Amino acid sequence: MIKIGDTYEMLTVLSPHTKKLYGESAWVCACDCGETTLATTGQIIRGEKKSCGCLRKKTPANALDLSGKRFGKLTVIERSGATKGGSALWRCRCDCGTDDFVANATSLRRGETVSCGCLRPEQAANAREILANDYTVDGVQVPLLTKKVRSDSGTGHKGVHKRVRKGREYYEAYITVNGKRKYLGMSTELGKAISMRRRAEEEYYSPYIKALGERNGQQRD
Numbered sequence: 204m205i206k207i208g209d210t211y212e213m214l215t216v217l218s219p220h221t222k223k224l225y226g227e228s229a230w231v232c233a234c235d236c237g238e239t240t241l242a243t244t245g246q247i248i249r250g251e252k253k254s255c256g257c258l259r260k261k262t263p264a265n266a267l268d269l270s271g272k273r274f275g276k277l278t279v280i281e282r283s284g285a286t287k288g289g290s291a292l293w294r295c296r297c298d299c300g301t302d303d304f305v306a307n308a309t310s311l312r313r314g315e316t317v318s319c320g321c322l323r324p325e326q327a328a329n330a331r332e333i334l335a336n337d338y339t340v341d342g343v344q345v346p347l348l349t350k351k352v353r354s355d356s357g358t359g360h361k362g363v364h365k366r367v368r369k370g371r372e373y374y375e376a377y378i379t380v381n382g383k384r385k386y387l388g389m390s391t392e393l394g395k396a397i398s399m400r401r402r403a404e405e406e407y408y409s410p411y412i413k414a415l416g417e418r419n420g421q422q423r424d
Contacts, residue, residue: 205230205247212253214242256284269293269308275317277306297321338415343381345415348408358393362400365393378403 209216213235220229220241227243232255234240240255269279269291276298283294283305291308297319304319338345352361362377366389374396376387385407387399 205244211247212250213258214240214247214252214254216247267291267308269311274306274311274314276322277304277311277316277318279311295319340411340414340418341381343411345411348404348411358396360393360397360400362387362403363393363396376400376403378407380407 205216207216207218211232214232215235217231217233217239220231223229224241224243227245229241229243230247232240232242232247234255234257236255236257238255238257240252242252246252270281270293272279274295277295278298280294280296280302283292285291286307292305293308293311295304295306295311296302297304299319299321301319301321306316310316334344334346350361352359357365358374362379364375364377366373366375371391373389373391374393375389376396376399378385378387378400385403387403388396390396390399
């Protein structure tokens with residue numbers, strides 16, 4: 204039973220709280236850091252709450268110190284707690300002027316986070332430029348030809364659409380090349396519609412894919 208004056212980790216119980224917290228009885232506690240906080244009976248007994256929150260902000264002795272290090276446009280300022288999974292969080296200053304951006308240590312070290320978000324438009328523009336310059340053949344962006352089917356596809360196959368007319372189901376096949384959509388035909392059988400699409404891919408897409416592969420091979424040579 205919890206009693207006034209009991210100590211649990213960094214918390215000392217001061218008094219019962221007048222209201223319930225998360226549907227449980229709660230206690231006013233003093234933290235070793237000098238702050239006061241509320242904790243439920245369950246949090247205290249199960250050891251889920253050990254401090255007012257300051258403990259999460261402390262950097263473990265074996266943790267890698269990223270203070271002062273740069274990652275892209277970010278300069279790490281100080282530790283800022285941790286994620287629910289225990290990953291360290293760090294407050295960063297971005298070259299654009301933002302000085303309160305919090306980033307996961309792992310994403311920083313892997314190069315996945317290099318700005319507060321201000322670089323995204325620039326990165327998107329660079330990606331479009333690379334796609335246009337390095338992966339386009341005769342105006343066709345080749346990576347788009349082999350793009351996976353959308354998750355909301357009704358048939359699970361690109362360019363094959365299910366239609367219902369007068370209570371009867373049938374499937375239409377299409378293919379888009381250089382911005383122009385071509386109608387390939389229809390069938391009451393999904394398999395036949397898929398075959399139409401695959402034959403069209405071999406006819407219309409394969410030459411572009413082959414040309415890009417040959418061009419990249421020549422550049423490497």
